Amino acid sequence: xxxxxAQERMLTxxxxxxxxxxxxxxxxxxxxxxxxxxxxxxxxxIIDAGLFHADAVYDVVSVxxxxxxxxxxxxxxxxxxxxxxxxxxxxxxxxxxEILHELVARAGLRDAYVWWTVTRGLPPMGRxxxxxxxxxxxxxxxxxVPFVFMFDDDQRARGVDLVVSRDHIRIxxxxxxxxxxxxxxxxxxxxxxxxxxxxxxxxxLTDADGYLAEATGANIFAIVDGTVVTPDSGCxxxxxxxxxxxxxxxxxxxxxxRRIHADELKTAxxxxxxxxxxxxxxxxSVDGKPVFGHGGAGELSVRLHxxxxxxxxxxxxxxxxxxxxxxxxxxx
Amino acid sequence: xxxxxAQERMLTxxxxxxxxxxxxxxxxxxxxxxxxxxxxxxxxxIIDAGLFHADAVYDVVSVxxxxxxxxxxxxxxxxxxxxxxxxxxxxxxxxxxEILHELVARAGLRDAYVWWTVTRGLPPMGRxxxxxxxxxxxxxxxxxVPFVFMFDDDQRARGVDLVVSRDHIRIxxxxxxxxxxxxxxxxxxxxxxxxxxxxxxxxxLTDADGYLAEATGANIFAIVDGTVVTPDSGCxxxxxxxxxxxxxxxxxxxxxxRRIHADELKTAxxxxxxxxxxxxxxxxSVDGKPVFGHGGAGELSVRLHxxxxxxxxxxxxxxxxxxxxxxxxxxx
Numbered sequence: 001x002x003x004x005x006a007q008e009r010m011l012t013x014x015x016x017x018x019x020x021x022x023x024x025x026x027x028x029x030x031x032x033x034x035x036x037x038x039x040x041x042x043x044x045x046i047i048d049a050g051l052f053h054a055d056a057v058y059d060v061v062s063v064x065x066x067x068x069x070x071x072x073x074x075x076x077x078x079x080x081x082x083x084x085x086x087x088x089x090x091x092x093x094x095x096x097x098e099i100l101h102e103l104v105a106r107a108g109l110r111d112a113y114v115w116w117t118v119t120r121g122l123p124p125m126g127r128x129x130x131x132x133x134x135x136x137x138x139x140x141x142x143x144x145v146p147f148v149f150m151f152d153d154d155q156r157a158r159g160v161d162l163v164v165s166r167d168h169i170r171i172x173x174x175x176x177x178x179x180x181x182x183x184x185x186x187x188x189x190x191x192x193x194x195x196x197x198x199x200x201x202x203x204x205l206t207d208a209d210g211y212l213a214e215a216t217g218a219n220i221f222a223i224v225d226g227t228v229v230t231p232d233s234g235c236x237x238x239x240x241x242x243x244x245x246x247x248x249x250x251x252x253x254x255x256x257x258r259r260i261h262a263d264e265l266k267t268a269x270x271x272x273x274x275x276x277x278x279x280x281x282x283x284x285s286v287d288g289k290p291v292f293g294h295g296g297a298g299e300l301s302v303r304l305h306x307x308x309x310x311x312x313x314x315x316x317x318x319x320x321x322x323x324x325x326x327x328x329x330x331x332x
Numbered sequence: 333x334x335x336x337x338a339q340e341r342m343l344t345x346x347x348x349x350x351x352x353x354x355x356x357x358x359x360x361x362x363x364x365x366x367x368x369x370x371x372x373x374x375x376x377x378i379i380d381a382g383l384f385h386a387d388a389v390y391d392v393v394s395v396x397x398x399x400x401x402x403x404x405x406x407x408x409x410x411x412x413x414x415x416x417x418x419x420x421x422x423x424x425x426x427x428x429x430e431i432l433h434e435l436v437a438r439a440g441l442r443d444a445y446v447w448w449t450v451t452r453g454l455p456p457m458g459r460x461x462x463x464x465x466x467x468x469x470x471x472x473x474x475x476x477v478p479f480v481f482m483f484d485d486d487q488r489a490r491g492v493d494l495v496v497s498r499d500h501i502r503i504x505x506x507x508x509x510x511x512x513x514x515x516x517x518x519x520x521x522x523x524x525x526x527x528x529x530x531x532x533x534x535x536x537l538t539d540a541d542g543y544l545a546e547a548t549g550a551n552i553f554a555i556v557d558g559t560v561v562t563p564d565s566g567c568x569x570x571x572x573x574x575x576x577x578x579x580x581x582x583x584x585x586x587x588x589x590r591r592i593h594a595d596e597l598k599t600a601x602x603x604x605x606x607x608x609x610x611x612x613x614x615x616x617s618v619d620g621k622p623v624f625g626h627g628g629a630g631e632l633s634v635r636l637h638x639x640x641x642x643x644x645x646x647x648x649x650x651x652x653x654x655x656x657x658x659x660x661x662x663x664x
Contacts, residue, residue: 030378032378039378039379040377042377042378042379043375043376043377043378044375044376044378044383045372045374045375046362046364046371046374046375046376046473046475047371047374047475049521050383051376051382051383051515052390052447052449052515052517053515053517053518053520053521054386054515054516054517054518055517055518055521058384085518085522086522086525115384117384120521128483128484128487128533130521130524131524131525131527131528131532131533131534131535132525132528133525141378143378143379151460152460155460168506168507168508169504169506169507170507171503171504171507171508171516172501172503172504172507172540174500174501174540175500175501175502175503175504175507175519176500176503176516176518176519182518183383183384183385183386183515184386184503184508184516184518185384185385185386185387186385186386186387186417186508186514186516187507187508188385189381189385189387189452189462190417190418192462192463193418193463193464193465195463196463196464200463201460201463202463203463208504208506208540
């Protein structure tokens with residue numbers, strides 16, 4: 001089965017070239033605390049704790065063919081993350097959605113990557129008040145940029161080369177809960193550099209005992225004895241991860257969330273990753289060794305990838321972008 | 333022994349009221365990538381990985397009475413941190429020092445908290461390039477603000493109420509090395525909120541086995557059987573921590589860096605914390621129980637605190653601020 005060239009399709013999408021947005025927003029649109037602006041003008045105060053203490057949660061939803069995917073689930077996950085780290089979103093669920101819609105509309109994007117965050121914001125003047133979450137002025141920031149594929153069509157079609165990090169473990173949930181999607185990425189970025197040094201294209205991290213946690217910015221999956229397995233803890237509860245579970249159920253393929261030792265990747269039938277910024281990404285090798293039974297992307301991985309995109313373009317969990325929200329911007 | 337009221341002394345320092353700086357810089361001065369600006373105008377692009385991936389290292393040095401403390405050691409530690417996470421500082425050691433001097437001079441501060449960072453900066457356009465540290469455009473940001481005491485004179489004099497976090501462990505070094513001072517603080521901030529919930533004023537975190545790692549933004553010390561002890565791993569190699577070791581040597585007090593179980597705090601003779609933004613901070617209680625033998629700040633803790641400030645004001649490891657660097661700013 002050939003992998004659907006989803007990236008190419010986006011670029012040649014009939015509506016893609018249509019200039020819907022304000023040309024000032026050509027590189028993307030941002031929302032900073034209380035106003036919209038072009039992405040290249042968007043910045044956050046150097047005294048925001050979201051920067052200097054990485055004290056924030058965020059989420060990312062994708063838009064393809066002019067529709068958000070599982071928007072309500074992303075928003076629900078984000079609300080749980082805010083509660084987990086005790087920040088108050090200055091906007092309610094409805095207003096938050098409206099901002100995300102308007103960002104995509106202003107940028108005139110049919111295929112977009114939409115990111116938003118609530119940061120701890122401006123700290124209280126007195127250090128004594130740092131023990132009280134109510135003393136901080138939490139802030140909201142967001143942006144919509146053209147959809148960026150974590151791996152391009154060619155890479156997904158052939159499968160990517162994964163490396164299991166030896167130098168870094170994933171930050172454990174007892175320190176920072178990965179289910180509350182957050183900026184703590186240094187372990188994952190350092191693992192990427194290690195992957196590069198070792199001839200790989202992307203990194204997977206384990207916990208202290210060698211059990212898989214997550215790939216850099218992505219969930220990790222393996223197919224073991226015909227069952228699609230993914231770690232049950234130490235990782236983000238990915239929306240694309242859930243989508244894969246749903247697709248497997250539709251196809252009658254057994255799934256399991258369980259502890260998976262990194263060594264299981266050596267004998268797995270297939271290996272793939274999932275993330276909003278890349279959908280389903282087959283792996284062809286782990287630590288330089290071809291994934292069992294094939295030298296390229298696994299057959300089921302490709303099947304899941306293709307089904308994912310076909311269903312999305314057919315309106316699966318789709319919320320059409322409210323392009324009318326930007327009307328006042330591009331119709332003078 | 334009474335604790336020296338160092339904070340009060342700063343506020344009444346003869347030179348403090350002297351307006352050395354540009355009034356635009358009254359709240360502090362910042363340096364953003366390539367230019368100086370007032371702190372309230374300083375911001376970083378929303379697309380800097382220092383924000384969205386907390387991918388950065390930083391350092392903080394204090395200025396008291398118009399002189400930096402152990403500036404060269406802070407710079408050396410910062411250089412090691414840059415190397416550890418593979419960012420390239422766009423400025424050499426000399427230029428970096430000049431920027432820090434000029435920030436303090438522009439803000440006209442005699443007592444300052446000077447913070448600087450190199451972030452991963454702007455990511456490469458292609459995700460494929462994220463495995464190569466050379467593909468990022470690393471960025472430099474810095475600021476100088478009036479010195480903020482982590483605990484005020486009264487708190488330090490009576491000793492603060494510490495809480496050992498039960499809900500969060502410190503991010504382990506195998507995930508993110510705490511010796512490369514970084515923005516990964518969510519564990520430490522959540523522990524602070526827990527401390528607040530439990531009636532405490534500040535938090536201490538352990539590793540997964542219950543051994544002390546560090547307090548939120550500070551090193552932790554205990555006096556056990558007459559020896560001043562502090563954890564040997566899982567923590568920042570603090571400059572104030574080193575200063576305490578130096579002071580102990582001067583006073584002939586034995587010291588040891590070793591693993592310390594949190595339970596040892598229950599029977600310790602004294603407990604204190606150290607950090608640039610607070611010097612030496614005695615604790616009077618741990619988890620609601622008075623520290624052994626005294627209901628307030630421990631005698632040796634206060635002695636170390638006072639000696640630290642006396643020596644600093646007498647020029648210990650001092651580098652006078654080059655206020656002339658701001659001359660063109662405030663002498664029109």
